[in-house]
Amino acid sequence: MSGLLLDPWFYGAAIPAVILVGLSKGGFGGAVSLIGVPMMALAMPPVQAAAILLPILCLMDLVSVWTWWGVYDRKMLVDMMPSAVVGIGIGWLTAAFVTEEMVRLIVGTVAIFFVLRWFYVQIRHGSAHSAPPNRTAAALWGTVTGFTSFVAHVGGPPFQVYALPIRLDPKVLSGTSAILFAVINALKLIPYFALGQFDAANLTASAVLMPLAPLSTIVGAWLVRRMRPEVFYPFTYATVAVVAVKLLWDSVAGLM
Template identity: 75%
Template sequence: MSALLIDPWFYAVAVPAVILVGLTKGGVGGFGLIGVPLMALAISPVQAAAILLPILVVMDIVSLWTWRGQDDRKTLVDMLPGALVGIGIGWATAAFVTADVVRFIVGAVTIAFVGRWLYVTYRHGLSHVSKPNRPLAAFWGTIAGFTSFVAHVGGPPFQVYTMPLRMDPKVLTATGVVFFAIVNAIKLVPYFALGQFDAANLTASAVLMPFAPLSTLAGAWIVRRMRPEVFYPFTYATIALVAVKLLWDGVVSLL
């Protein structure tokens, strides 16, 4: 038996990580970005990402069923082609680009994004809505695909484009669910090709798997009961906290 499967410290960080990712998959805030860094307290970030990916796919299946028929198809059509390009770039540069560099960049961009939201809210109030923009959607879709492949942190780039559109929280959640379900399914191929799915990692994924559907359904239950005036400030606040964590992790690793 792999030493990982009998290590209590691994479960102490992995179980909360899976639960937080599941809540996010259900639509609650941005806590899912803590998943890999939290598991990296016990194992390497690369191994943590490999263990989480099959769990993410199961969460995606649960989320697709939970939020079926509520997504915004135009946003998906505008963003998904870019996401495929981003995954390809991530695969091609896997040997050169580290997850720590990606976390630093994503953290910095996301903090700027939250700062812009605070400024716009101060000038125009919470009711300000941005218009759909296909070139911007393709750009941020590419960034989301790339950062999702390298470090499972595709959420902030996706939200940089979609949050200002001020969709209904249920529509925004459902759109994100479909987007990342497709992205994660495609990522399985390059992850397998890079040799990340060995017996130890897949066994660890299977042991943690029962927490996936329960936490995802719990997140969906919470979002369905949140009003937009609560959902958006709460989500921006959690994104800001995660951005600070990503930025800090990146700075520490690069010093």
């Protein structure tokens, strides 16, 4: 057994992180899942935390896709999926030059402006206002989603910058997000393996935490199925705001 699995701080940080990520994967668009790597990094290096979490994310994605089977927006997937794959490739090619702090700073800044824009729209147009789908915007944010997901598992906010203003039914949004991130995370396995992130110690730690993944994901989906849109969307925007502040805090602290 590796030293990590004998460390009680590992379990104190990793168990709550996996549960929160699973709840998010169940239907909240991935926003809360951003806390996974930072929380686990309290007990281990961030790069190791990301490597341990990725196989768990893949299992959560399978459970989430099964939970929301047949409920998704085809146009959003068609518009975002190809560019998300491109974003993963960019992340792989620039992995040696781009730090997690830089990515967190960019994503946190974008997410803050996104939430402020939502407040402005609510005041000017009301809570029922929705944006039409836009293929160019979908390609842009799909690329950013793939890139930030590869570098630091923070693909949720860029996806939501595009998806939330369209105001799909919460169930449809959850199913669409589940499929998109299932593909993204599965593709990330290849470069993570090539970069040597999946050693025996990390895979063993992933296996120990794996049983938490299905249950927490199913509970998250159960909660979303019972939330009305007028509750779901303000809650999700509030979550993005909290995560954005956390990302900015972590990035500034890391860069300093």
